[in-house]
Each structure stands twice: as structure tokens, then as C-alpha cells.
Amino acid sequence: MTDKMTLSLRRAGRLGYVLAFGTALVALDGCGGGGDTGPVAPTETTCQQDPTQAKCIVTPPANTTLRGLAAAKARSFGVAVDAAFFGANPAAYDAVVAREFNLIVAGNVMKWSSIHRDARYAYRWTNPDSMVRFAQANTMNVRGHTLVWHQQNPTWLTSTTWNPETLKVVLKEHIDSVVGHYKGKVVAWDVVNEAINDGNGTLRTTGSPWASTIGASYIDLAFREARAVDPAALLFYNDYNLEFTGAKQDSAFVMISGMKARGVPIDGIGFQGHFQINTDGSGVPSKDALIATFNRFAALGLKIHITELDIRIRTPGATSTELTAQSQGYANVVSACLAVPACEAIVVWGLNDGESWVPGTFPGYGQALLFDDTFARKATYTAVSTALSGG
Ligand code: XIL
Numbered sequence: 001m002t003d004k005m006t007l008s009l010r011r012a013g014r015l016g017y018v019l020a021f022g023t024a025l026v027a028l029d030g031c032g033g034g035g036d037t038g039p040v041a042p043t044e045t046t047c048q049q050d051p052t053q054a055k056c057i058v059t060p061p062a063n064t065t066l067r068g069l070a071a072a073k074a075r076s077f078g079v080a081v082d083a084a085f086f087g088a089n090p091a092a093y094d095a096v097v098a099r100e101f102n103l104i105v106a107g108n109v110m111k112w113s114s115i116h117r118d119a120r121y122a123y124r125w126t127n128p129d130s131m132v133r134f135a136q137a138n139t140m141n142v143r144g145h146t147l148v149w150h151q152q153n154p155t156w157l158t159s160t161t162w163n164p165e166t167l168k169v170v171l172k173e174h175i176d177s178v179v180g181h182y183k184g185k186v187v188a189w190d191v192v193n194e195a196i197n198d199g200n201g202t203l204r205t206t207g208s209p210w211a212s213t214i215g216a217s218y219i220d221l222a223f224r225e226a227r228a229v230d231p232a233a234l235l236f237y238n239d240y241n242l243e244f245t246g247a248k249q250d251s252a253f254v255m256i257s258g259m260k261a262r263g264v265p266i267d268g269i270g271f272q273g274h275f276q277i278n279t280d281g282s283g284v285p286s287k288d289a290l291i292a293t294f295n296r297f298a299a300l301g302l303k304i305h306i307t308e309l310d311i312r313i314r315t316p317g318a319t320s321t322e323l324t325a326q327s328q329g330y331a332n333v334v335s336a337c338l339a340v341p342a343c344e345a346i347v348v349w350g351l352n353d354g355e356s357w358v359p360g361t362f363p364g365y366g367q368a369l370l371f372d373d374t375f376a377r378k379a380t381y382t383a384v385s386t387a388l389s390g391g
Pocket residue numbers: 082107108193272308357
């Protein structure tokens with residue numbers, strides 16, 4: 001291309017920006033740095049001055065992004081996206097997502113309460129479909145979250161008294177529809193989410209139509225159905241507080257061992273990784289403790305994903321001890337993952353602090369993520385990128 005040629009930028013739906021040149025569409029993969037991207041108006045900010053501006057959805061050198069650093073270690077680094085992505089959707093948000101991550105998860109829009117909100121035979125594909133198209137346009141993989149959970153279920157489901165056989169049919173229908181819709185597009189599903197009680201590690205029945213009506217067999221049923229619909233998708237059990245040794249972790253180990261023995265198709269375990277820094281700086285297991293936990297489950301033949309990583313601190317008023325521990329916690333998780341070959345992916349639960357679920361769920365805590373609300377990299381980002389660059 002020469003600078004005499006007239007180029008125009010246009011937005012192709014949610015597929016990002018492309019250069020329209022004649023009838024050919026050419027992906028904009030340069031940022032004014034070396035490539036000829038056409039004439040720049042004198043008043044325009046260049047991509048070097050402001051890489052987050054809308055037209056600069058680009059791939060910078062791999063060694064300067066989380067996705068590039070992770071890929072160099074054969075890992076994926078992902079992010080959960082939510083209202084900011086699906087709503088007003090500032091282009092700067094999209095640009096950072098595409099620049100930094102090679103894996104994407106829906107924070108809410110693939111859950112029953114969203115995708116299957118209204119009625120037994122009605123699905124809402126628009127938002128999750130747009131996320132999947134964005135992922136494809138930006139060479140990102142998609143994790144599916146989640147097929148069976150005790151929370152965020154629609155009223156039409158929870159207000160009906162089901163008998164076990166009918167509820168099994170409803171569950172299979174949902175899995176057939178959702179996994180079928182995304183067959184070949186979702187690399188891994190969180191098939192069952194949070195089936196084990198905190199503390200004593202018993203089967204969670206409170207609030208769960210699945211466990212209370214079908215019984216524990218709903219878990220096997222869900223995995224078998226998902227495998228039947230998309231044999232290529234990796235199937236995960238996902239839960240929180242499994243990072244710590246104790247009754248809950250032991251129960252997950254026993255449960256998954258039993259599934260394996262019964263021939264139930266399960267490929268991996270998702271450690272959600274929602275951590276809280278205490279005033280003494282404790283709260284995240286050490287690198288060695290995490291490695292031991294990951295290896296315990298890898299020995300069952302499972303892949304390990306860190307699926308919902310965030311590390312919250314007190315707000316306001318976190319001390320330097322707490323801030324340092326937060327960054328160290330991120331480093332612990334990333335370096336432990338790199339030390340365990342079965343650990344293939346890390347996902348942070350939100351792009352920036354302003355969209356995080358933490359302040360609403362844990363009053364007095366926040367600032368749990370890698371970017372602030374101006375999309376500036378935080379110390380936590382540096383800790384992650386440094387750990388990704390290491391062993
Ligand atoms: C959270 C979302 O981030 C919130 O927006 C929503 O209100 C509640 O759910 N474990 C999970 C996630 O598996 O789905 C949850 O996400 C956080 C805890």
C-alpha cells in the first residue's frame with residue numbers, strides 16, 4: 001500500500017476494525033510501527049502515543065503482552081468479560097482485551113439466568129454469540145461458563161416442582177442446546193460449578209434443584225451429556241477454595257476419582273482462585289503449596305485451569321504489606337501454574353477493578369484485578385508478567 005491510496009477505517013460489527021481497501025478487507029495488524037497504515041491526519045493521535053484508542057486493536061510484540069508471554073510458555077491467559085463488553089462497550093476496553101488475552105469467558109451471559117432466562121424452549125444467544133465472534137476475530141479461545149450451578153438459575157426453572165426424571169430431561173435439553181450451539185467454538189466447559197459445600201465438603205443441596213431433586217448423579221449425567229454433544233470440548237469441574245488443603249479439596253479429589261473410575265468423561269479441574277489478602281499479608285497459598293495441590297489433581301490425569309483469578313484487598317486503606325502480598329499472590333499462582341505441565345490456562349475474573357464482582361459481594365474489599373479503570377497496568381499486572389517471563 002502507498003500513502004497515496006485512500007484507506008478508510010470501518011467497524012465490522014463486533015469483529016474489530018479492518019482496513020477497507022477497494023473490495024479487499026485487510027486485518028489491521030500494525031500500529032503505525034513499521035507498517036504503512038495510510039495517511040494520518042495532523043490532529044490524530046498515533047497508536048504509539050495512545051495504543052488503547054479504538055483503531056489500534058493490534059498485536060504488539062509478544063514479549064510485551066500477557067497473551068504473548070503465556071503463549072511462549074504454552075499457556076493461555078484469559079479474562080472474563082461482562083457488562084462493559086456487552087453494553088456501552090468503550091472501544092478501549094475491547095482493545096485491551098484483544099491485546100492482552102488469548103482466552104475469553106463470559107462473566108454471566110452463558111449462565112442459565114442469561115442464556116436460558118425466559119422459558120424452557122427459549123435461548124438468548126445474542127451476547128454470547130458476539131463474544132465468540134470477537135474471540136474468533138482476535139485469535140482467542142473461549143471457555144464456556146457454566147452448564148450446571150445452584151446459583152443464577154431462571155425463575156421458570158426454580159419455581160417449578162420437577163420430578164427427577166423430568167428435571168434430567170430439562171438438564172439434558174439445556175446441555176444439548178448450549179453445547180450444541182457452541183460446538184467447535186468453545187474449547188473447555190465448566191460443566192458443573194460449585195457442587196461441593198464449603199467447610200465439610202459434603203454435596204451441596206441447599207439451593208440446588210439438581211442435587212435436591214436428581215441427587216448426586218446429576219454430575220455424571222451432565223458430563224456424559226456434554227461429551228456426547230461435543231466430543232472435542234474439554235470438560236471441567238469448577239469450584240472455589242479448592243486451592244487450600246482440607247475437607248473440600250479432599251471431597252473434590254474423591255468425587256473426581258470416583259467419576260474417573262466410573263468412566264465419566266472429565267478432563268480437568270477448575271480452581272476458581274478467588275483470594276482475599278488478610279491484614280498480615282496471608283491469604284494466598286505459597287507457590288510450593290499450590291504446586292502440591294495442582295500435582296495432586298494432575299495425578300488423576302486432569303488438566304488444571306485457574307478459572308476465575310482475583311485477589312482482593314481492603315479498600316480503602318490497604319497497607320503496603322497487603323499490597324505487596326497481593327502482587328506476590330498473583331506471582332505465586334502464575335509461577336505454580338508454569339511449574340506444573342498439566343496447568344494450561346489462567347483466567348482473571350474481570351478486566352479492570354471497576355467491573356469486578358468483588359466490591360458488591362465482599363463489602364470493604366476490592367482492587368482485585370490487573371488493570372485500573374483507565375486501563376493502566378497495576379503492580380499486579382507487573383507481577384503477573386514478570387512471573388510469566390520466569391520459569
Ligand atoms: C459472579 C459474577 O461475576 C457476578 O457478576 C454475578 O453477579 C455473580 O456471579 N463463582 C463463579 C462465577 O463461578 O460465576 C461468579 O461470577 C463468581 C463466583
